[in-house]
Amino acid sequence: MVFAPTGSFVSDSPKRLIALVDCNNFYVSCERVFDPRLRNRPVVVLSNNDGCAVSRSQEAKDLGIKMGAPWFELRHFERSHGLVARSSNYALYGLLSNRVMSILRDMAPGQEVYSIDESFLEMTGIADPLALGREMRARVLQWTHIPVCVGMASTKTRAKLANHIAKKSLKCQGTFNLESLTPEQEDRLLGKIEVGQVWGVGRRISDKLSRMGILTVRDLKRCDPDAIQDRFSVVLARTVSELQGIACLSLEEVAPPKKQIMVSRSFGELITTEEELREAVVHYVTRASEKLRQEGLMAQTLMVFAHSNPYREEDTQYRGARVIPLVTPTQDTRKLIAAALTGLSEIYVAGILYKKAGVMLTDLVGQDIQQEDLFAVSDSEGSKRLMQVLDTINKHHGRGTIAMAASGLNEQRWRMRTDLKSPAYLSQWKELRIAKG
C-alpha cells in the first residue's frame, strides 16, 4: 500500500520507506514525566502484584538488573544505589501512549500503532526523512517528555533493525535511516549485530541458526528464503526476504477489531472462600464489560477461570475453567455477571488457596450487526441506557463509584497489590501533580 505523501513529491513511484518509532523504557519514562526525582537514577516498574521488573531505566540496566528480575532480589539496590521501584500504573501509561501516538499520526501520512510504545509510520516520498525523524523525536520529547528513537528502512523488519541501531549507537542521536548506507557499509554494520536482535528471531531459533553458522544479521540476510522455509518456517523465510528489502509485511493502518477481552489479576493474598472469589470475578466482569461497550462490541461466549499458585509446591494445585456460551450476544454487565457466577460455582473447590482468577469475553461481534434470536431475550433499550449511565458515572467519578452489589463493599483482599503505584495524574482531578509556587 502506497500513500500519497503530504511532503514534497519526489517522483512517480518514490522508494518505499517505513519508520519505527519506539519509546525508550516506556513505563519508566512515563513515571518520570510527573516525578522528576526519578530522573538520572535507577528506576524499575514492577509487574502486577509487584512481582518482577517489567521496565528498567538505563541506570537500572547499567546495574545489571535483568528484565523479569523479581523485586525481592533487587531490593538491596534501594540502599546501595538509590534504586526506586514503582507498581505499574497502566491507566497513566495508556493515556501517555495515546498522546505520543496522536503526535506521530499528525506528522506522517500513514500510521500503524503496533503496541503501547511502538508505532510504524509511512515515510515514502518524504523529501528529508532523517530531518522528519529528528523532528518527531524532538516534538514527542517536548510535548510529552517521553524519549523515543526513530529507525527507518524499506521494510518493517529492516525498520525495526534500524531502530535498534538508533538506540544503541550514540552517533545516531536516536534517529537512523538504514537506507542511507552504501551496501558495503550496511554489510559491515549488520555483521556486528547478533542474529537474535532481528524481529521475530527468538532464543530457540537463534540457537539453531548459530549451530548452522548463522551468527549475525548479515549472515541471515545472505540466506536463501526458500532454504530457510524448508529448514525453519515460512515466517522466518519472510523475515529473510524483509531483511533483503522485499516487503512482506504491510502497514495495517486500521487496527483489527479486538478478538477477545480478558481481565485477570493475581490476588494480593491467597484467598479461599467462594464469596471472595465471587467478588473478584464480579469486579473483573464489570471491567471487561466496560471495555466491551467502549469498543462497541457484544460477547457471545464467556470464560471464567481460577487457579492456585503454581510456585507454591506445598499447596494443593488446582486449575478450573468453564466456558459459558451466551444465548444472544450481550454487553449487559448483569447478564455477563450471571453467566460468570454460574461458571464459577461449577469450578469452585473448597480448601484450595486461590492465587489468580479472571474472565475472558470471546466471540465478539459488533453491537450493530446483531441477529435476533427468535426465542431469546437480547439486550433491551433499557439495558443499554442503564449501562451507558453506569459507564458515564464511573468515568466522571472514578472507577467503581457505582458497582454491582455482588462485587462486595467490604475490604477487597483480592485486589491487585499496588503499594508503590503513582497517582492518576492524567485522569483524576484529586490526584494532579503538585508544583511548588
Add this chain to the structure above:
Amino acid sequence: MNTPIPNAILRSSSVTPAASLPPAFSLPMFGSRVPAGFPSPAEDYIEKELDANELLVTNPAATYFVKVSGQSMRGCWVRDGDIVVVDCSITPRRGMVVVAVLDGEMLVKQLDVGSAGEPLLKPSNARYPTITVQEGQDFLIWGIVTWSLHRQAHS
C-alpha cells in the same frame, strides 16, 4: 495499489461513543425521515454549546493540568491551591510563567535570563527569593503556564 488513503480513515478511532449509535431494533423503513428536496435552511445555524476545553486546551497532546502549592507566584495570579493549565508545545520566552524542573523539584516561577545568560526563576512575591540556575544543576523547562484557574465558590 496507488490509491491514497483518505485521512478520515487513517484518523478514525476504533471507539464509537455508545450514545451515537442507532438503536439495534429500530425498523429501518420507518426509523427516520429521509430528507428529499431542499435541505433544511436551519441546519446552517445549528450551534454547539461552549466547551471550556476549546478555550483552555488548544493542543490536547501537549497540555497538562497541574496543581500549585505555595504563594510565591501571587503577583502573576497563581495562588496556593490553584490549578494551572500547562502547554508544553510553546517555546519558552522571557517573562513567561513556567513549570520548571530543578534538581528533581517541580516549580512554578517566572522565567528570566541573567546577565551571563543563566536562567533565572523569579517569584512574583517580594517575600520569596529569585533562584539562579547554576551550571551542573538538573534543569528543564517542563511547560508554559497558559491559564491559572482559581476557585471562587463551590456550587
